Each structure stands twice: as C-alpha cells, then as structure tokens.
Amino acid sequence: MTEQDTDWIGLMIGNSRLHWGYFCGQTLLACLDTPHLREPLSNEFLQQIFPKLLTNKCNCALMVASVVPNQRELWANYGNLRRITLKDIPLLDLYPTFGIDRALAVLGAGEKYGFPCLVIDAGTALTFTGVDGDKKLVGGAIVPGLKVQLASLRERTAALPEVSLPERLPQMWAKETAEGIRSGIIYTILAGIEKFSLEWLNLYPESGIILTGGDGDLIRDYWQENAITSLLVDKTIIFQGIAAVKGISSGLIDKGEHI
Numbered sequence: 001m002t003e004q005d006t007d008w009i010g011l012m013i014g015n016s017r018l019h020w021g022y023f024c025g026q027t028l029l030a031c032l033d034t035p036h037l038r039e040p041l042s043n044e045f046l047q048q049i050f051p052k053l054l055t056n057k058c059n060c061a062l063m064v065a066s067v068v069p070n071q072r073e074l075w076a077n078y079g080n081l082r083r084i085t086l087k088d089i090p091l092l093d094l095y096p097t098f099g100i101d102r103a104l105a106v107l108g109a110g111e112k113y114g115f116p117c118l119v120i121d122a123g124t125a126l127t128f129t130g131v132d133g134d135k136k137l138v139g140g141a142i143v144p145g146l147k148v149q150l151a152s153l154r155e156r157t158a159a160l161p162e163v164s165l166p167e168r169l170p171q172m173w174a175k176e177t178a179e180g181i182r183s184g185i186i187y188t189i190l191a192g193i194e195k196f197s198l199e200w201l202n203l204y205p206e207s208g209i210i211l212t213g214g215d216g217d218l219i220r221d222y223w224q225e226n227a228i229t230s231l232l233v234d235k236t237i238i239f240q241g242i243a244a245v246k247g248i249s250s251g252l253i254d255k256g257e258h259i
C-alpha cells in the first residue's frame with residue numbers, strides 16, 4: 001500500500017467540540033463533530049467513533065491539532081499520533097501565539113480557493129484571518145462567538161435570560177428583552193463581518209472570503225437576507241489544511257512548490 005491510499009484521521013480540537021476527518025491519502029472521505037472527551041482516551045471511545053468515520057482500525061495514524069491543552073493531554077496514550085504545530089504550517093509571518101485552528105483553516109482555504117484569502121471562522125470565538133498572495137499572514141481579529149455572547153450576557157447580568165439563536169434574522173428594533181438580545185448580537189456580528197470583508201476586499205479585490213465553523217450556516221442564512229458581498233460557506237477547509245500538512249510530512253507534497 002502506498003502513502004496515497006493509506007487511511008488516516010485528522011482531528012482538530014476546538015474550544016467547543018472535536019472535529020474529525022477521515023482520509024484516504026489526500027482525499028477527505030467523511031467528517032464528524034463530537035463533544036470533548038471527559039476522560040483519557042479509551043478503546044471503547046475509539047470503537048464508537050471510528051466506525052462512524054468508516055474505519056474500524058483503532059490504531060490508524062492520527063494527525064491532531066488543538067487549541068485546548070487539557071483536551072490534547074487526554075490523547076497521551078495513543079501510539080500512532082502526530083501533533084500539528086505552527087512549525088508545520090507553510091505560511092509566513094505567523095506570530096508565536098497564533099491559533100493552530102486559524103492557521104490550518106486559512107491554509108486549507110487558500111489551497112482550495114487560492115491566495116489571497118480571508119477566513120471567517122464562526123466557532124466558540126469568531127475569528128477573521130487574512131493571508132495575502134505571498135502566503136503571508138496579513139492579520140486578523142478575534143471576537144466572542146454567537147453562543148459565547150449570549151452566555152456572557154446571561155452570566156454577567158441579573159436580569160437577562162437565556163436566549164436561543166433564531167433561524168431567521170430577528171427584528172432590528174426590538175420591543176422585548178429576548179428579541180433585543182438576539183438583535184444586538186446578530187446585527188453587530190453581521191456589521192462586523194461586513195466591515196472586515198469590505199476592508200479586506202479593498203486590499204485584495206480578487207480574494208475569496210470563506211465562512212466556516214459551527215455557526216457558519218446560520219450566519220450565511222442571516223447574511224443572505226441582506227447580503228452585499230458573497231460569502232462562501234465551507235466546513236471542510238480545516239481538513240484541507242490538515243491534509244496539506246500531512247502531504248508535506250509524508251513527502252507527497254513539496255512544501256515549496258505546491259503549498
């Protein structure tokens with residue numbers, strides 16, 4: 001069997017969830033999100049997860065990236081594991097504390113859609129990450145994600161209730177508390193996305209803007225109701241980034257020429 005048709009698993013440990021991708025060579029065959037582990041990894045857990053990813057090989061190669069140190073430690077006993085760090089990322093000007101999830105997502109998006117590239121990741125935090133045509137990090141921004149904003153109002157005030165996210169855009173001028181919270185959070189997030197997207201397109205008019213993360217579909221649905229620029233939703237860019245790193249490390253992809 002060659003490297004091209006070997007099965008392996010990519011795992012991105014985010015602040016809310018684990019994001020799993022099952023690959024054959026460079027091809028992503030399936031992906032899945034699960035909750036965080038609550039205890040060190042067991043064979044029972046792998047036997048539940050891996051069949052869902054279409055394999056029953058509990059010792060297949062695992063490429064792991066994490067922005068959550070204590071979740072990463074729960075994997076200490078897994079033999080066939082390779083940790084992805086910023087050193088593996090073929091992008092320039094990354095700063096030492098830069099999130100590996102942001103690096104992999106923008107690498108994957110650039111590989112798939114071309115550089116320059118702006119990624120908006122609507123996860124636990126909502127992040128903007130821009131990379132130019134020379135694969136240099138231009139920079140980005142970090143804001144609390146939709147669920148974190150909702151939770152922080154509930155937790156840090158006496159009177160504000162728990163509120164869910166609506167499927168459609170709420171009324172902007174609310175006359176009711178829950179609707180006021182929904183309006184404030186959703187419209188200011190949309191205004192922020194518009195501001196960063198327009199500023200980015202001023203710098204790089206031909207760039208793609210890729211929206212990803214657990215709230216990506218919801219934000220796209222809100223956005224489409226009054227869109228001014230197009231946002232492409234792609235939940236797989238993180239796996240494209242992991243595959244690129246795997247390809248470089250296995251010698252399948254030349255870091256200099258293809259990435």
Ligand SMILES: Nc1ncnc2c1ncn2[C@@H]1O[C@H](COP(=O)(O)OP(=O)(O)O)[C@@H](O)[C@H]1O
Nearest residue numbers: 014015016017122123124125145147213214215
């Ligand atoms: N089944 C789900 N479980 C948890 N969060 C979900 C789910 N479906 C959508 N979400 C949304 O995903 C967001 C988290 O995004 P995600 O990309 O999973 O985060 P992270 O990469 O930080 O772990 C939450 O704000 C939540 O609204």
Ligand SMILES: CC(C)(COP(=O)(O)O)[C@@H](O)C(=O)NCCC(=O)O
Nearest residue numbers: 014015067097098099101123124125
């Ligand atoms: C900004 C983040 C918390 C986003 O994490 P996520 O919401 O995807 O779980 C993560 O990328 C991180 O911890 N970054 C380090 C700081 C930085 O990127 O500058």
Ligand SMILES: [K+]
Nearest residue numbers: 014101121123
């Ligand atoms: K993320």
